[in-house]
Amino acid sequence: MARPYYVTTPIYYVNDRPHIGHAYSTVAADVVSRYQRLRGNPTYFLTGLDEHGLKIERRAKEERLAPQEFVDRMAAPFRSAWEELDCAHDGFIRTTSAEHRQSVQALWKMMEDRGDIYLDDYEDWYCVGCESFKTVKELLEGNLCAIHRAPVERIKERSYFFRLSNYTKPLLDFYEAHPEFVQPDARFNEVKSFVQEGLRDLSISRTSFRWGVPVPDDEEHVVYVWLDALTNYISALGGPAPEGVAPLYDEFWTSAHTITHIVGKDILRFHAVYWPAFLLSAGVRVPSQIWAHGWLTVNGEKMSKSLGNFLPPGPLVEAFGADVLRYYFMREVGFGQDGDFSHRNLINRYNGELANGLGNLMNRIVASIVKKNLDGRVPRVGLDALEDADRDLIDKAKAASHEAAQHLEALAFHRALDASWELVSAANKYVDSTEPWKLAKQGAQQRLEQVCYTVLETLRWLSIMLFPVMPNKCNELRAQIGMPPLLPTEGVDLWPSAWGGLRPGIETRAATPLFPRLDQLQERSILERLGVDTSGSHAK
């Protein structure tokens, strides 16, 4: 049964250059999409760029470029960053594209037809510190902002409004009916309590700048950037459109089994409140889940302009390779929680888990035992000759595969990797306890073959289980055990479940270690090349 899966990243504001925060979101979405493809589900992975707004207009002027020229230049580094990180998106939406602009206007009209848009003068209290309007309820006595404890001002402007106030109840009902709409749960609580306060109509047009999508039939106004930006998720698919007009939209929006928006915690409200409200108004299907992940700090410090520590992913990919960086992102921090990106931890995990754990497991069997004693071929074995130790490892493989799949479904990447590494560890223990090198010396050929097959097949399982996170390394691993690269195919579930998929007789191809261990000299030179201070307290 086809279960179309749609996963998106936020569209990144092209005012910035790509940094590891962007990379983190994008890698997560890529892992989700690769997992879904492995399961045989039709999958669409969207990322893209938000290219409108006042800041862009200003930046372009500073650079003496037309806004379009400016965003075209800024878009290039994002495209190449995702290519370097092997984030294989199906779509790359840019909000300045003609298709997107049409979609925004189409959605606007649908909301307008519903009677949810009106033009009005708006006047309310405004906190300069917050740069936002405040309701009377939010103010402290004496008209003070609750956050800044400073007086608020009365401000008036003319704009189009969306009747968000009409959606307080529908949204709360929707949340009630979809208890996993927002993840993690704690974030969902924040969203609910925000809505429970009662929603106010939302200003959805601006006259203060021009660089945006014109409001239909009123060129004075441009569409509020968030309404513009959020529409990307359907405009990229050709929507909104009646059935039969836009095939991608029909498959991955209207009738998708799952629609997951991966977002940073800072933009949760727009996705969990405004976006579903807009869609409810327009009569369009609402996504399945909004997943708000946490922030990365860098070596314990917050990323900020003043510290100038926005790490671009490029040099890290160059130093460690895309797969290693992807692995680190997914392994180090629980998805949904804040975490730290630390060069030291990255190297520790590389050496401890990738090199010593997985890499060495493959190497000791493929490049050594099988090569020397079995002429490099996958042995022929019978399932009736299984011993307890073999059955035990097979059971562990099945348990790990099952667990990893469950965690990947739930976007609990760190737990999925945890489960996989329990299998790596079990396999290393198995090799130690069965002592294949002794079996070879004793001439216990049949037992030796059984043991080698069990480990090789375990490696085959791991090459699939880890594929969403490390596609290249997994294919390298597969090449070494004589398997072709994984080719996910719609309708075919490749996730390992049946033991014995590795064909006897095929030739393994021992090659260089998958993850060569870094010695202290190499570590230091990598860190120096990346400009990381190795003398300080972080480099213990």
Next chain:
RNA sequence: GGGCCCAUAGCUCAAUUGGUUAGAGCCCCCGGCUCAUAACCGGGUUGUUCCUGGUUCGAGUCCAGGUGGGCCUACCA
């Protein structure tokens, strides 16, 4: 001011939703092995589960208060 979440080993985190003696990885120490990338395997040390009180046969888990930390609290990121 209002609300949400968190606090468990030196570090990062678990603990099947109230059930035996609170676990795992990393780090450190000791031992074994020697097929392998100075890799691997085994063993060991470390706890006032933030504090005070309460409910209960039984509390890391539930309740109250406190302390400390993070987050949300209406647009242009």
